[in-house]
Amino acid sequence: MEYISTRGKVAGIGFVEAVLMGLADDGGLLVPKHIPQVSQDTLAQWQQLSYPELALEIFSLYIDGEIPREDLKQLVNDSYATFRDQEVTPLRKVKDNLHVLELFHGPTFAFKDIALQFLGNLYSYISRKQNSIIHILGATSGDTGASAIEGVRGKEGIKICILHPNGKVSKVQELQMTTVDDANVLNLSVEGNFDDCQRIIKELFADVAFKQEYHLRAINSINFARILAQTVYYFYAYFQLANQGAATGAVNFSVPTGNFGDIFAGFLAKKMGLPVSKLILATNENNILERFVNEGIYQPGEFHMTYSPSMDIQVASNFERYLYYLQGEDAASVASLMDSFRQEGRITVSGDRLTQVQRDFTAASVENDDCLATIGQVHDDFGYLLDPHTACGVAAAGRFTAKGEVTVALATAHPAKFNEAIELIQIEQTFPPQIQAIFDKPQHQKLVDGSNDAVKEELLKFF
Template identity: 75%
Template sequence: MKYISTRGQVSPTGFIDAILMGLADDGGLLVPKHIPQLSDDTLKQWQKLTYPELALEVFSLYVNNEIPRADLKKLVDDSYATFRHEDVTPVRRLDNGRYVLELFHGPTFAFKDVALQFLGNLYSYVSRKTNSIIHILGATSGDTGASAIEGVRGKEGIRICILHPHQKVSKVQELQMTTVNDANVLNLAVEGTFDDCQRIIKELFADVSFKHRYHLRAINSINIARILAQTVYYFYAYFQVANKEHADKISFSVPTGNFGDIFAGYLAQRMGLPIHKLILATNENNILARFVNEGVYQPGAFRGTYSPSMDIQVASNFERYLFYLYGEDADTVTSLMAQFKAEGRIVITGDVLKRVQADFSAYSVENEECLNTISAYYEKYSYLLDPHTACGAAASDKLAAEGEVTVVLSTAHPAKFDEAIRLRNISQTYPEQIQALFDKPQIQTVVGGSNEEIKKQLVTFFN
């Protein structure tokens, strides 16, 4: 399997080089040159697999023998041995046709662990095998940072710097990042929004000489390994629900801000998983919902919400979808992204918009609706949703047809967002691992939002 850039100016590259490159050197995003196509027989065989066994089969399609199968199996087994549930990502039935896919059983209680436990081990493996330096640079709206740090903390040959928007993540998210005292970890709290953090990351990776000089590697979902890892739980959940419901129409409702989680579902669908509908749920920062419903991709005013991990105006994985929307035409994608940079908007109409609306349904959830959904599910099902999952549930309630089987992706444990849940007078008990964070000292550096300030911190840390 080779990987190509959405902008077409990078020679096809192998899996390991692709994950090391992160952002393509031409400023685009890497995608597989060909999407593997799965037969009905293969899907039938995969239904019987455990989660690690299924992950091994999916990764094998994309690694293409660059990593010996025995080594790949160990990477997968080690990554998912850290999860608290034997199913890794269990499916919970709430009602007829209503399911929740619990993605929060990893070390940091967030769905990002599914990909980042694997990517952390993969980077460590590559560092050992190639005797190379791995300097990880990432931005987080809350969960990626903690998951990425947990995946590589203390590992030889790896250093990691994470940017997060200062005082714009939940307290537990902040503590999970900033109470880590390993020497190979640097937390920078940026005075600005997540979009500022993400812009800095992309611009630093686009500075190819700086990127190569300091051996920068990506941990955000611009890294194709993140997307590939997330496709696995769509397959796993589909098989679990199909076995219980004997249904041939199963939809997924996905809370998303950066378009990575739902793009993984789109990729699984393109591989042959017969997903009926992909429902895209946003909060009030609804650039993606507006794009699906109106054909306009244009940032609006930033809104702080109860689901801060989705407080994103510019979705870093959107370009990957554009690539497939326009028939893998890199020239068109390059032109559209140049237009977006110059004018701040992309507008599509006609048949192209119809294709988007065939691929996704979308709904934007307002703050009060999010909290009301938490209350409603707690009262009806005795099941506590975190605010991001509540956005997915609200979108499912709004857009799923009567009697349709729908799986809502639960992206985080509710304990990570107790500030929002307490607004509905619901009390919860923190898991022991989270409760312990409040007694630990924090280690972080508050910085301004300029590239030069971040560069200065990185040069000191990585030298």
């Protein structure tokens, strides 16, 4: 399988090189040159596979023998053996036309574990095979950091530095990152918001000489391996519905998203041949993606702190991948649009392009009050407790699921990670023991200002 950049100046590289490159050296994002197509016969063959077996088949399409199948199988099995539920991503029926796909049964109780347990093991495998040093650099709006750290903590040949916005993640999210005391882990608490952290990361990766000298590798969803791992649970959810007799045709998916990676994985699964009807994009008040779908305008607005902080994002790092397909895989056009966005802070599409966007996605912004009301209503009516991000997805699903349709809402985190919001509606929850235990541990983090130089100075000391 060959990988190319959305901006056209990187091509002809394999899967392992794409994983190591992370952000393409021309500043674009890496995508497969061709998206593998999955036939109805293959879908039928996959329907009875376990989650690790299904992951192995899907990964194999994109890795194409570059990692020996037995090695890849071991990587997959090791990655999902850490999950608390045998199904890995179990499906729970909430009401007749709504199912919740629980993606929070990994070590850090967030959907990011599904990709980052695999990517952490993959980096460790590559480091051993190539006898190389790997320095992982990432930014988090809350969940990526803990999942990434958990995936590589204590592993030889790997160091990881995670940036998070100071005071703008939940207390549990902060503790999950900063109570880790392994020598190969550095947490930087950045003055600013997640977009500032993400900008620093992208600009440091865009400095190709610095990136190569210090062996920088990406853990954020700019890394295609993250997207690949996330496509699996769309297929698995569909097969669970089919096996239960709950769906015979195409299924809707409602996805709470701020950085566009999770819903892009669904878009990729649909392009591969999975019977997906609507991809419902749920945002909060930081609704740049909803405005793009509904109005064709991609432009950061005023930043809002919300009860769903992992979606408090204005500039979605995976948006460029979708733009590449929207522009008919015309890399020159994408490069021009992204250059205009850098200079003017805005991308506009209209006419046939906007019509295509609205064929690909339906979008809604779910504000704080509606988010909390949805948590309370689902808890009262069905005895099921949602975290605030999942509540945004459930609320959006309610707006767009027509009679006779079945929607799967992605549950992206365990509600214990966001007790600040749950307490506001007088719901008491019992914390899992793994989360309860971190409240008594000391924290390890360093506060830095939101500049490239401040972060680079800490990185040089750490490396």
